[in-house]
Structures are given as structure tokens and as C-alpha cells.
Amino acid sequence: MPKPLLDRRIGFFKKNLETMDSEKRFEYLNRRLRGIAQYAYKHSLAIKNKMDTAGVKPSDIQTVKDLEKVPITQKTDLMELQKKTPPLGGFEGVPLHALRRIYISPGPLYEPGETEYDELGWAQGMFAAGFRPGDIAINTFSYHMVPFAMQMVDNSLFEIGCITIPTGVGNTEQQVNILKNLKVKAFCGTPSFLLNIAEKAEEMGLDLRKDLILRVGFVAAEMLSESLRSELEERFGMIIRQGYGTADIRCLGYECMERNGMHIPDDKIVEIVDPQTGKQLDPGKTGEIVATTFNKFYPLIRFGTGDLSILTETRCPCGRTSPRLLKILGRVDQATKVRGLFVHPGQVDEVASRYPQIAKYQVVVRREKHKDEMIFRIELKEEVAQIEKLKEKIEQSIRDMVKIRGDVRFVPKGTIPEEARKIEDQRTWE
Ligand SMILES: [Zn+2]
CATH class of the missing domain: 3.30.300.30 (ANL, C-terminal domain)
Structure with a gap:
């Protein structure tokens, strides 16, 4: 019989951050924003140029509302600037030799791999999905070229205290054997690959609930339909939660047990804006997700994701107080x-x-x-x-x-x- 999943449904990864009241959160984010605006202006040539061109000084940015003064950088702008000034377009906030890796995403777009990883979002997301210290996890995202598996997922599993098996993509039969022989409890990958695993395991004559002991899954990089989620949860007897982010700015949302949208991690500022004017929209209105990170290695300020969503500030019963992205509705350029x-x-x-x-x-x-x-x-x-x-x-x-x-x-x-x-x-x- 599967062990009860109850203890995985409670608790926080960073309780003091995740449960602060809205006033404190407002102050906290503004303080960090002031810090990163000063830092980025001084250390990132591209951010300095962008702010100078707009006539904005770091001291003009005191609160999240002031971000409206800063132009939005789109993926295409980033690509252009990286072409002119390889590899990172001058957005890096450290000398290049301080980087550990350079990743390559389709475009091509280059992303830095830093020596001191202090991203919080993905680890918050995996913890909220029920990942716990001591869990053995397979990471089936691709480990080469792109930054997600190695930089973000692998490091975050380590932060939580999980033991990672870096399996990468494919080799489904071998992955099933690993799941079984190493008593893997946690899965990281796309929902469709987890479905492949289910099919392959059954084809190999295994019982998904008895022969495998998967308890939790963290999925990303693909739309997760509710029907596929419940099918996979039911077949494996596991909890599946999803996260959302980009290669450059990383985690921008993660689901908790309530499954009522994606909490914004505490190390990002997410605005929902009118793509034509760049002005912030109220909760409940559809607009583009624009994000700002506090990452000093790559301090992207006001980066446009090109994705549409709706923000909600209603209280979540899980106890986390951060606003949530209700759903990723699609790409801005396909909307009317x-x-x-x-x-x-x-x-x-x-x-x-x-x-x-x-x-x-x-x-x-x-x-x-x-x-x-x-x-x-x-x-x-x-x-x-x-x-x-x-x-x-x-x-x-x-x-x-x-x-x-x-x-x-x-x-x-x-x-x-x-x-x-x-x-x-x-x-x-x-
Ligand atoms: Zn919640």
C-alpha cells in the first residue's frame, strides 16, 4: 500500500518569506527591487544603457509601481543585444570569468550558469509539490545545452535535500528500471514523458502502484491538462504539481496543494501589463507576464515573457501569501x-x-x-x-x-x- 501522502501536503520551504502579510511583502519586494536596480545599473552595461535611454535613474525606482518607467526587454531584444555583445548582451552583472557555464537555448539565446546558485523559485515549487529531504528523485529534463535540468532543477533538488539521479530525456525502459530498482519517490520532467513511463512500465508487466513508489512529480515545460494530471495521479498514486518559468529569468510560478493557480516565488517581481503600453494591469485582467529577478549574475529588470496570464491576490488556503498567476493563457502575439x-x-x-x-x-x-x-x-x-x-x-x-x-x-x-x-x-x- 502506498504510504499516506499527508505529510507531503503541509509545510513550507521558506516559511518566513512564504507567509509574510501583504504589507510586509510589499516592503520586502520594494527593498529588494531598490537593491537590484542600484546593483544592475552599476554592474550590467545593458541595464545601464536601457535606463539611461529611458532617462531613468536607479533612485527613481523605489516601488514596484516605478517599474513602469523602465522599458520592457523582449526576447527578441535580448537576442539582438546578445548578437552585438556576445555572449550575454551586457546583461550579466558579474565579469564573465565569474560564470561557471554558458547555456544555449533555441534562438539562440545564451544564459549564464553561476557559481553561487541562489534561485529560490523552483525549490519552493518542488517543496510545495511535496518533495522532501531524503527523497530520491529522477530528473528527466535535458541536461545538455539548455539550463533547466542542470542549473535549475538539479540545484533546487540539492537545496531541498533530495538525492538526484540525472537521467535526462529518453531511454524510457532504463528509466523504468531505475525507478524500480532505486526506489525513486520523486519525478521531474514533462507530463508527456511521465505518461510514456506509465505506458512502458505497464508494457514491462509492472504495477505502477506496487512495483514503483513514485509519490510526487514536478512537471514543467509543457501545458498540463487537468485530465492528464488526474490520470497520472490516479495511475501512480502520486501528487503532480507544475511550475512555470523561462530559461533567462527562471521560476515565475508554482502550484501548491490547492491547485488554484501558481504562486509567484519570493525572489521575483511579476507584473501583468498591457503589452501595448507597458502599464501594469489590475488583478483579474489579462495581460503579458513581465518579470524582474534579483539574481546579481543576470539581473534582468522588466523582462517580457510574451506569455499572457491573469494575476490574483485572493488568499490561498495553503497559507502562502504571494499572489498567483491563474493560468498561462498563451502567447501575446496570438491574442486579439x-x-x-x-x-x-x-x-x-x-x-x-x-x-x-x-x-x-x-x-x-x-x-x-x-x-x-x-x-x-x-x-x-x-x-x-x-x-x-x-x-x-x-x-x-x-x-x-x-x-x-x-x-x-x-x-x-x-x-x-x-x-x-x-x-x-x-x-x-x-
Ligand atoms: Zn497556495
Whole structure:
């Protein structure tokens, strides 16, 4: 029988940070922000240039709100600057010889591997997922070139006190044998690779709950659907939680036991901004995730992730007081602004996925009498008895999920072309 998972569901990795009240958190983040703004201006040429160009002095940055004065650096900007000044574009906050490694992500984008690793987020996330000292863990993320497995996951497992087996990607059969023979309790990797492991282990005649003793899993780098999560949790008898971050700025969110969004780690500042103006948006509004790190080796200030999300500051029952990212909604460049709010293809999919009656769908955005109009065109699989009721229900789901009103129009089969864009913007602006 699996051991009870209860003790893995409680506790904090850094209790004093994770549970501070909002006023204290506000002060704490502002203090660290002032520190890193001063430091980065002095030690990172790229940050100095960016602030000088915008006419901002480090002393102008006193609170998180003041970050609005600093231009956002996008991935493409970083790539350009790295091309001009290799390897790190002048963003490094230490002399190059103080680095231990240079990682390479697709782009190419280069990331530093520092000698003194003091990233907090991923370790907070793994602890919140139930990882505990003494656990044997396999790290199935890729160890070469990219920074995630070695720099972030491996170091964080060490911080918690886990014993890491650096298996990397692939070799599924061998990984199953390792899980079994070394009594591995913790898994780090993508959800789809964990599913591969489940399938391979069963193919090898193993019982996932009896022959393996996986208790916890920390997954990232891929969308985790709730159906896949519950399937994997059920099959292995384990807890699975996910984290979110980027190669450059690292962990920006992690789930706790409550599974109600991703807590922002205490060593980052996350803003949700309007990508067009760079201004901060209130909790509950969809915008781009822009992050600032306190990492002196690579002090990125106001780095745009290109990902869309919504922030919430409501209290989480787990006791952690940090705000949470509700969900990663998709990429900014695929989103369309309707009545001042972003609508992303992922949100459209989510509405549609709730109604098995829907065969095909497309959102059309138009402009009528100087007002945006959002029409949800739907082809049904077959005729539905109470069509008005269904229309009302879907329209309610649109309001719930997209946060703006949309009209449902049922159209005959074959109306929506095969290659149609999910969101078709038909607005003209003359
Ligand atoms: Zn929580």
C-alpha cells in the first residue's frame, strides 16, 4: 500500500518569506527591487544603457509601481543585444570569468550558469509539490545545452535535500528500471514523458502502484491538462504539481496543494501589463507576464515573457501569501484585443471544450457602430432540441472565461472553412 501522502501536503520551504502579510511583502519586494536596480545599473552595461535611454535613474525606482518607467526587454531584444555583445548582451552583472557555464537555448539565446546558485523559485515549487529531504528523485529534463535540468532543477533538488539521479530525456525502459530498482519517490520532467513511463512500465508487466513508489512529480515545460494530471495521479498514486518559468529569468510560478493557480516565488517581481503600453494591469485582467529577478549574475529588470496570464491576490488556503498567476493563457502575439481585453485562441478552445455538442467553432471580431463585436460561430455535430438554452449556456461560459460578452451564432455545417483562423479579426480602422 502506498504510504499516506499527508505529510507531503503541509509545510513550507521558506516559511518566513512564504507567509509574510501583504504589507510586509510589499516592503520586502520594494527593498529588494531598490537593491537590484542600484546593483544592475552599476554592474550590467545593458541595464545601464536601457535606463539611461529611458532617462531613468536607479533612485527613481523605489516601488514596484516605478517599474513602469523602465522599458520592457523582449526576447527578441535580448537576442539582438546578445548578437552585438556576445555572449550575454551586457546583461550579466558579474565579469564573465565569474560564470561557471554558458547555456544555449533555441534562438539562440545564451544564459549564464553561476557559481553561487541562489534561485529560490523552483525549490519552493518542488517543496510545495511535496518533495522532501531524503527523497530520491529522477530528473528527466535535458541536461545538455539548455539550463533547466542542470542549473535549475538539479540545484533546487540539492537545496531541498533530495538525492538526484540525472537521467535526462529518453531511454524510457532504463528509466523504468531505475525507478524500480532505486526506489525513486520523486519525478521531474514533462507530463508527456511521465505518461510514456506509465505506458512502458505497464508494457514491462509492472504495477505502477506496487512495483514503483513514485509519490510526487514536478512537471514543467509543457501545458498540463487537468485530465492528464488526474490520470497520472490516479495511475501512480502520486501528487503532480507544475511550475512555470523561462530559461533567462527562471521560476515565475508554482502550484501548491490547492491547485488554484501558481504562486509567484519570493525572489521575483511579476507584473501583468498591457503589452501595448507597458502599464501594469489590475488583478483579474489579462495581460503579458513581465518579470524582474534579483539574481546579481543576470539581473534582468522588466523582462517580457510574451506569455499572457491573469494575476490574483485572493488568499490561498495553503497559507502562502504571494499572489498567483491563474493560468498561462498563451502567447501575446496570438491574442486579439476586443473591447480593451485580450482574447486568446486558448480561451476560445476552453469554452468549446465544455460542450461536446460543438463540432467546429470560430470567433469573429467585427466593428459595428464604433464598437467591437465578438461573434462565436458554431457548427453543431447534430441538431439540438433546446437550442436557445444551449446558446444561453455557451454565452455564459464566454462571459466567465473570456470576461467579455460574445454572441453565439449557430451556422450550418461546412460554413467555417477548414483552414479558418480560430480568431478572425474583421475590423477595419479607416
Ligand atoms: Zn497556495
